[in-house]
Amino acid sequence: MITVSIPSSDLAFTAKVKSSCFVHWSIYSAGVSSFTQQIRGRGVRSNVTGRYESQVREAFDDGWTADDGEPRQITTEVAPETARVIITRNDSPDVGFSASINPYRGCEHGCTYCYARPAHAYMGLSPGLDFETKLFFKPRAAELLEAELRKPRYRPEFIHIGGNTDPYQPQERTLRVTRQVMEVLVRFRHPFTIITKSALIVRDLDLLAEAAAQGLTRVAISVTTLDRRLARSMEPRAATPEKRLDAIRRLSAAGVPVSVMFAPSIPGLNDHELEAVLERAAEAGALGAGYVALRLPLEIKDLFREWLESDHPDRARRVMSLVRQMRGGKDYDSQWGSRMRGEGPLADLMSRRFKAAQRRFGLDAPWAALDTGRFRIPPKAGDQIDLFAP
Structure with a gap:
């Protein structure tokens, strides 16, 4: 797999690269694209570039990575x-x-x-x-x-x-x-x-x-x-x-x-x-x-x-x-x-x-307000004891 960095404003170049490569591409309306592949135990299928980044990262399969049919894993x-x-x-x-x-x-x-x-x-x-x-x-x-x-x-x-x-x-x-x-x-x-x-x-x-x-x-x-x-x-x-x-x-x-x-x-x-x-x-x-x-x-x-x-x-x-x-x-x-x-x-x-x-199903009763009147600041170690504290 190869990752290519492209200036996010250069959509013309993005289109040119897309037309010249026989790979799987997903081009989104915001100019962000990604190679999609199933990831074991993960929800989404790609890693689209954040909207504040100055470059767009394009990942695609160049055919050199062995594909054994098993979803790959990513460590947290x-x-x-x-x-x-x-x-x-x-x-x-x-x-x-x-x-x-x-x-x-x-x-x-x-x-x-x-x-x-x-x-x-x-x-x-x-x-x-x-x-x-x-x-x-x-x-x-x-x-x-x-x-x-x-x-x-x-x-x-x-x-x-x-x-x-x-x-x-x-x-x-x-x-x-x-x-x-x-x-x-x-x-x-x-x-x-x-x-x-x-x-x-x-x-x-x-x-x-x-x-x-x-x-x-x-x-x-x-x-x-x-x-x-x-x-x-x-x-x-x-x-x-x-x-x-x-x-x-x-x-x-x-x-x-x-x-x-x-x-x-x-x-x-x-x-x-x-x-x-x-x-x-x-x-x-x-x-x-x-x-x-x-x-x-x-x-x-x-x-x-x-x-x-x-x-x-x-x-x-x-x-x-x-x-x-x-x-x-x-x-x-x-x-x-x-x-x-x-x-x-x-x-x-x-x-x-x-x-x-x-x-x-009886799930429409209004909630009672949570009690803010019980709020108390507990003493810290070394604080003087308050004789009038409740």
Whole structure:
């Protein structure tokens, strides 16, 4: 295999190279191209150049590499990230939280549709395979969080853990960054929420149960499909659907309020499972539910299309046609208010189906607000004892 670097602005040269080589090319509308090859245990099929790079990297098969028919493998690389702050703020009106913590950048779960993929371009890396194989963790996350919570001007509001990438991806088993963050929040009696598609969350039932008993936490588990084969295709390194349902069951049994997220809902691929997923989650003890229509911003639209054509060629054209029907004829529309649900008859039908299923399975009760009044700054070693502390 050969990799050629081409200035991203020189599309004429790109076209000339394409016409002179008898190899497999995929040329995208943004001028980014890639040689596609199945990678064992990974979600996407290529490593498109990030949109901020000055050169485009073109990989193609020159015929010299032996092809034994076996998918090749890529080893995951993990590096520390030097963060100066740990709480991220946003003012998006349709996100549902303004403060969040992301212990990791990139995600080994490899979900083909992940809306966080484009953020890897800020690191000079690809939103494609780099996003799944070149990960960053924040080793000082707990230390930075404690310093932030101790500031005199700090005012508590619930913090969402995992708003960008999954806080319980495989590396968390040994790095334990998410658990250390939760330990700080529980010690400060600070409210927080978590979203994950990993069964690893049950490792921290001790912390979650303690926080839940004080009205300080809620958990959302993402269940995208009940079809194990489809789940392995879409989310190759995430927990199986049954393990996620078991996580809901165990969280609920421990007294932790838990909801199920059917996200993303992909028309023509998994949307027919919406009712079945909510029913199984309710049987497992979920108290609420949510959904998000498939989002394909920036590089994701090309990566997703490439994956569809590779793994589901029989329905690729239909799926993309239905997606465009929900997005005003485009692959994606980033308008606030509609980006999570889509627009048009198909999006309206999806919304009505979801609300009907919520009511049918008892997943539509409003959540009680998490308690910010319990927030306390615990004494540090060497602090003078406060005789009037509760």
